[in-house]
Amino acid sequence: xxxxxxxxxxxxxxxxxxxVLVAVDGTALTVARPALQHDLHAxxxxxxxxxxxxxxxxxxxxxFAGRLxxxxxxxxxxxxxxxxxxxxSLGIAVAPGIGWVVALRVLQxxxxxxxxxxxxxxxxxxxxxDRLAGxxxxxxxxxxxAAAAGPLVGGALTAHLGWRSxxxxxxxxxxxxxxxxxxxxxxxxxxxxxxxxxGRGNRHGSEHDGxxxxxxxxxxxxxxxxxxxxxxxSLVTLPDTGxxxxxxxxxxxxxxxxxxxxxxxRRTTNPLLPPALLRSTAVAPPLVVLLAASAALQxxxxxxxxxxxDVLGLDPLRSALRxxxxxxxxxxxxPGSAWLAKRHGERAVVLPGMALxxxxxxxxxxxxxxxxxxxxxxxxxxxxxxxxFGAVMATATTMVVRGAAAARAGVAGGLQxxxxxxxxxxGIALATAAAGRTDPGAALAPSALTMAAVAGAGTLVAARxxxxxxxxxxxxxxxxxxxxxxxxRPESAGRR
Numbered sequence: 001x002x003x004x005x006x007x008x009x010x011x012x013x014x015x016x017x018x019x020v021l022v023a024v025d026g027t028a029l030t031v032a033r034p035a036l037q038h039d040l041h042a043x044x045x046x047x048x049x050x051x052x053x054x055x056x057x058x059x060x061x062x063x064f065a066g067r068l069x070x071x072x073x074x075x076x077x078x079x080x081x082x083x084x085x086x087x088x089s090l091g092i093a094v095a096p097g098i099g100w101v102v103a104l105r106v107l108q109x110x111x112x113x114x115x116x117x118x119x120x121x122x123x124x125x126x127x128x129x130d131r132l133a134g135x136x137x138x139x140x141x142x143x144x145x146a147a148a149a150g151p152l153v154g155g156a157l158t159a160h161l162g163w164r165s166x167x168x169x170x171x172x173x174x175x176x177x178x179x180x181x182x183x184x185x186x187x188x189x190x191x192x193x194x195x196x197x198x199g200r201g202n203r204h205g206s207e208h209d210g211x212x213x214x215x216x217x218x219x220x221x222x223x224x225x226x227x228x229x230x231x232x233x234s235l236v237t238l239p240d241t242g243x244x245x246x247x248x249x250x251x252x253x254x255x256x257x258x259x260x261x262x263x264x265x266r267r268t269t270n271p272l273l274p275p276a277l278l279r280s281t282a283v284a285p286p287l288v289v290l291l292a293a294s295a296a297l298q299x300x301x302x303x304x305x306x307x308x309x310d311v312l313g314l315d316p317l318r319s320a321l322r323x324x325x326x327x328x329x330x331x332x333x334x335p336g337s338a339w340l341a342k343r344h345g346e347r348a349v350v351l352p353g354m355a356l357x358x359x360x361x362x363x364x365x366x367x368x369x370x371x372x373x374x375x376x377x378x379x380x381x382x383x384x385x386x387x388x389f390g391a392v393m394a395t396a397t398t399m400v401v402r403g404a405a406a407a408r409a410g411v412a413g414g415l416q417x418x419x420x421x422x423x424x425x426x427g428i429a430l431a432t433a434a435a436g437r438t439d440p441g442a443a444l445a446p447s448a449l450t451m452a453a454v455a456g457a458g459t460l461v462a463a464r465x466x467x468x469x470x471x472x473x474x475x476x477x478x479x480x481x482x483x484x485x486x487x488x489r490p491e492s493a494g495r496r
Contacts, residue, residue, distance in 0.1 A: 010180045011126045012135050015119040017177035018082055019139055020146040021170050022112050025089070026054075027150025032163040039163060042098035050098070050105045052236050057109030058116070059232040059421040060225040066117030066414025067216065067272055070407055074121035077410075079181050081115030084108075086174035093167040120413030122181075124401050133398045137338035140394040141331045144386075148327035151320065220264055220272035227257035228418065235425035239432035273415075274408065281466050282403030283412060286396040289350060289465070291419045291426070292458025293357055293392045297385055299427025299451040300361045301326075306441030307368065308378070325379045326386035333390030341395050347465040349395045354459040356388030361452035368444030392462075393420075399465070427451060 029051065037047045069077040088108035095101045123135050157165040234250035265271040277283055301323075308319040333353075341349045364381045397416055404412035434450040435443030 007184050008126050010184050011122050012138070014078065014177045014180040014184075015122050015135070016139050016142045017173050017180065018078060018115045018119045020142050021082070021085065021173050021177065022116060023143045023146035024150045024153070024173075025085075025108075025167075025170055027147050028154025028157070028166045028169060031151045031154040032158045032166045035158050035163040036098075036101070040095075040098045040101070046098045046102065049102050052233065053102050054105045054109040054112070055236060055421060055425070056229045056233050057106050058113045059418055060229040061110055061113035062117060062228075062418045062421070063224055063272065063411060063414035064221040065113040066121065066410030066412070066417075067221070068114070069118045069121045069410030069413075071216065074118040074125060074410060075181050075184060078115050078118035078122060079178055081111045081113070081118060082174050082177050082181070084111030085115060086171055086178075087111075089167045089170050089174075093164045116417045117410050117413035120397070120401050120416065121410040124404075124409035124413075125406050129402045132402050133338040133341055133395070134335075136398045136401065137335045137394040140334035140390065140397065144327060144330040144334065144390060148324075148331075215270045217265075217268055217270050217272040220261060220268060223257055223261040223264060224272060227254045227261060228422075230254035230257070232422060232425055235422070235429045238429045273411065277404060277408060277411065280403055283400055283415075285461055285465050286350075286399040286403070287415055287419050288461045289354065289392060289458050290396045290400075290416065291423045292454055292461065293354060293389055293396075294420050294423025295427030295430070296357050296361055296451040296455035296458065297389045297427070298424035299431040299454065300364050300385060300448050302428045302431050303435065303440040303444045303447040304364055304367075304381075306439065307444040308441075310439065310441035311444075322375065322378050323382050326382035329383045329386035330390035333387045334394040337391040337394045338398075340391075341398070346395050346399055347462065349391050350399075350465055351459065351462045353388040353391035353395070354455060354462045356384050357392070358388075358452050358455040358459055360384030360388060361448050361455055365445045365448035365452065368442075368446075368448060427454065430454065 033047055033050075036042070036050070037044065065077065065081070085108055088104045088111055091104045092101055092108070095104060119139070120136070123132060123139070127135055153169065154166050157169060230250045231254040234247035234254065238244065238247040261273075265273050266275065305319065308314045308322055309316065314322070337349045337353070360381050360383075363377075363384065367378065367381065400412050400416045401409055430450055431447035432440065434446045440447065
C-alpha cells in the first residue's frame, strides 16, 4: 500500500535534501581545498586524499549500504547516514590537522554511502513503479542545481569566513532532511513485506525476500568493497601518478577480485548482487548507459576546463560563466525527460540523449583545433552535453530503480550510485591517457574525441533498451508482475 500524499511529500523532500547535501559538499570542497591546504600546512598529496579517501569509501560501500536499506528499511538507514554525514562535517570544521580531516572524510564517505542509495530506495517504496519518473526527475534537477551552486557558495564562504565554514554549510540541510524522514511513519519509506506464499517453491528464498528474509552476504560485500575501492583508487590516481605500474597493478587486482566475487555470488544462497538483477534487461543496460554518459561528460569537461583557462586565458570566473549553459540545460532536461518518457517511451529519451552527448563531445573536440572558439560555440557545446546528460541521468535512473522490485531497490540504487562514482573517474583517466604527455588543455581535441567514442558506445547500448512509455500499460505490467503483495520480481518474471 502506497503512503498518503503528504507522506510522499516528506519522503521526496528528504530524498532531495539528502542528495543535494552530498552534491554541495563535494563541489564546495573543491573550491576550499587551497585554503585548507595553506591553513593546515598540508601537502598537496595529503589534501588530495581528503577527496580520494571519501570517493573510495563511498564507492566501496554503496551497494552493501543499499542492501542494508532493503533489509532494515531505507528510512532508518537514511536517518543514520544523514546524521553521520552531518557529524563528520562538524568534526572536519573543527579538525586540528590534515590527518583528522582525511580520517573524518573517510567516515563521511561511509555515511554518504548509507544515505545515497536510501534516497532512491525511499522513492521506490513510496511511489508506484509507473509514477517514479516524476520524483526522480525532480531529484536529478536538484542535484544539477546544487552542483552548480556548490562552487559559488563554497567560494564565497571560503573568501569571507574561511574553509571551515564550508563544512558547516550542510548542517541545517542535514537537520531538515532528518526531520522530514523521521516525520514519515515507519514503513512508508521502506520496502514492503512479502506475503507468506511469495517465496514458495523457490529454493533460494533471497530472490523474493522482503527486508528481513535473508542473511547479509558479508563475504560478497567484502569482495565487492575491496574490488571497487581498488578500482576507484587506481582510476583516480592513474592520471597523476608518475608510476603508472602502481595503478595498473591495482586495476589488475581489482579484476581478479571481481572474478572471485562472480564465482562467490553464483554459489551463495543469499547473494549481495542477485544474478537475476544483473541479468535483467530492465536494469543492466541502463547502468551501462549511465556509466558511458557520466564518463563521457566528465572526461570532456576535464580537459575543457584547462582549455578555457590555460589556452584561451580566461580566469576561473569567466570560465565558470562559459559553463552556465551546461547547468541550465541539465536542470531543464531532467523534468522534461519525464514528460517525454511518459508519452514516447524511455528509449526515445535516452537514445537521443546519448546522441546529444556524443555530438557535444565531437564539437568540443573541434574547439581544440581552433575552430569556433567564441562564446556561442563554447556555450553550444556545453548546452548539448547538459541536455543529453540531464535526460539520460533522470530516465536511466528511473529504469534502474523501477526495474528492481521494492525489496531490492536499495541494491539497485547502490549500483546506480556506484556507476556514477566510477564513470567520472574512468572518463578522466581515459581523457588523460588520450592526452599523453601533452597538457590537458592543449590536448582537448584527442581527449574529447575519445569521450565521443565512449558516448557513441553508450548510444549503441541505448538503442537496445527495452524501456516503454510509462503510462497505464507499462505501469500496469509492472504492477501485475511485481505487486506489493506478490513479492514477485520484474527481473525474474521471465523465468517462470
